[in-house]
Amino acid sequence: MFVDQARIYVKGGDGGNGIVSYRREKYVPLGGPAGGDGGKGGDVVFVVDEGLRTLIDFRYQRHYKAERGEYGRVKNQHGKNAPDLVVKVPPGTTVRDADTGEFLGDLIHPGQRLVVARGGRGGRGNTRFATVANKAPDMAEKGEPGEERWLSLELKVLADVGLVGFPSVGKSTLLAAVSAARPKVGAYHFTTVSPELGVVSVPDGRSFVIADLPGLIEGAHEGHGLGLEFLRHVERTKLLVHVIDMAGVEGRDPLADYDVIVDELRSYDESLARRPQLIAANKMDLPGADEHLERFRSAHPDLAVFPISGATHQGLSALLYAVADKLDEIEAAEAKAPAASEPAPASVKVYRYERAEPFRIRRENHVFVVESADLEKLVKMTNFEQYDAVKRFQYILRQRGVDQALRRKGAEEGDVIRIGDMEFEFVE
Incomplete structure (x- = not known):
């Protein structure tokens, strides 16, 4: 589980x-x-x-x-x-x-x-x-x-690559085809209800961790479907692979699906929409996929689109090499990135010492309650069965001005004073 x-x-x-x-x-x-x-x-x-x-x-x-x-x-x-x-x-x-x-x-x-x-x-x-x-x-x-x-x-799962997309677009089938992972595969929405991880080995010796994340629907950033559970795990990934059903099996438009996914990522965290991405145009073995693919490429000429079929393994090799190459680019860019410089003056936090209020006294019916973390700790660490310890406790209260403050609040002989779990009578 x-x-x-x-x-x-x-x-x-x-x-x-x-x-x-x-x-x-x-x-x-x-x-x-x-x-x-x-x-x-x-x-x-x-x-x-x-x-x-x-x-x-x-x-x-x-x-x-x-x-x-x-x-x-x-x-x-x-x-x-x-x-x-x-x-x-x-x-x-x-x-x-x-x-x-x-x-x-x-x-x-x-x-x-x-x-x-x-x-x-x-x-x-x-x-x-x-x-x-x-x-x-x-x-x-x-x-x-x-x-x-x-x-x-x-x-939040740690993976190099996150598979994102609508439910039933073939993310789990793709993960099972490229790794030893065996996620649950079914012809119904939300077959995957939790992240599934798999290690992918490219023939040239490179490897990376890929995560099959629960399906995304419109309104996910507001918690619809498995939205927040899904989006939380996307934050850790270095690269996103958008898996799109290019055949439009359920009558959806692949172009609209992609736009919804990007909008949901942006609504949850603006940086997610800017994260490096590749497009896995899945289900290319089905009728109508080629026409949708041409429309998609015309609408997004700047995106790297890889026609694949998770079921027949068509085009998977090219996709995996592209993912490995992209991860190498990301890691090289991170290695060359200059060390974090000093923050701009506008973002520098200035800390000023402010003397904390030593204690606060409030009245509950006929009980004077002294609130102070230090004094409550003192009560817990004092053994009131020892005469010298009681004298020390009374001395500390006088030195910190608690007795005088109680008198200003109206405390009189015999009134009940409470500090933490300890109650005692006020004595002049």
Whole structure:
């Protein structure tokens, strides 16, 4: 089954907790704190595996969570970092944040890696909190929570050549005739409902990958038929081969068919209409094909048209040599293209530092809610069962002006304050 879209949940591993420990050695009085830091949580990492061709694995497993780091150890020993969780994806996978739509990466090359959820850092042990005023702190941090998010994955097949055309014009028959691929062939529309790939070997030793893409109809760029599912895969191809039914078996006009295809490509992405193309005038073994071919060549004298028959293999050799030659030209042009120059001044983005609002306070009935990513993380990493940790938490709130801001908002003795999942009373 070919699956080219998926929505999954990923979570980096939480950091390991730091610990409270003291040196307990003979002849070492007042040894001091010796609690080690926790280990880092594992990252969730996507890696391109060239052996994969579909996202079907994500249909059966939608949640990926990396391991958390080890807790710190005595004698100032650092907890072990957790291993990364490696998730294999096929070449051509585009990754976005499912909630915000933020583009995270385009995974194309074998072995390419992308960290999609970072693991949290380990919490600090009590050794890290020793000061001149408090030489034996009785507190340690919890590990930082790992990043978590929902991802939207989209696969766009990687092929050198894409076969485009209306349904039932013979794209699958052509692919089966020139490669070892065995796509489903039938005398009805949308026999092909997902991309089929085949490797074509030219007698002179050259080879390329060709993709049979689902049939296109008018309005495809608006989602009609299999439109968007089809057009997404065209973006990756270097060369388009328009397969046209020159015999007009279903009563359609080959000239009109070509114009519709070009319009749909242009409507979806202007660059697709400018992509290098060849015309495969198919079904030339049927009556009426020669007349349509002459009309087509007269209307488009600038196009390279190759009369073929996928059923009888007529003209396929000339088409394959032309495709291989065109791919060589494209690759040579890409190799000679100058390195990307500096963007024009009008397109340069200027980044200016703007001080982020440290926190925001809003009121829900009788509860004052303090919103701040940093403070919410602080809550998750604070062990409120430790007296020294509670004192540190209160000190940080005072230093950041949270207490004063709450008073300005009207908070009084005994009012409930909420930061993240933690609620406590306001005390003067």
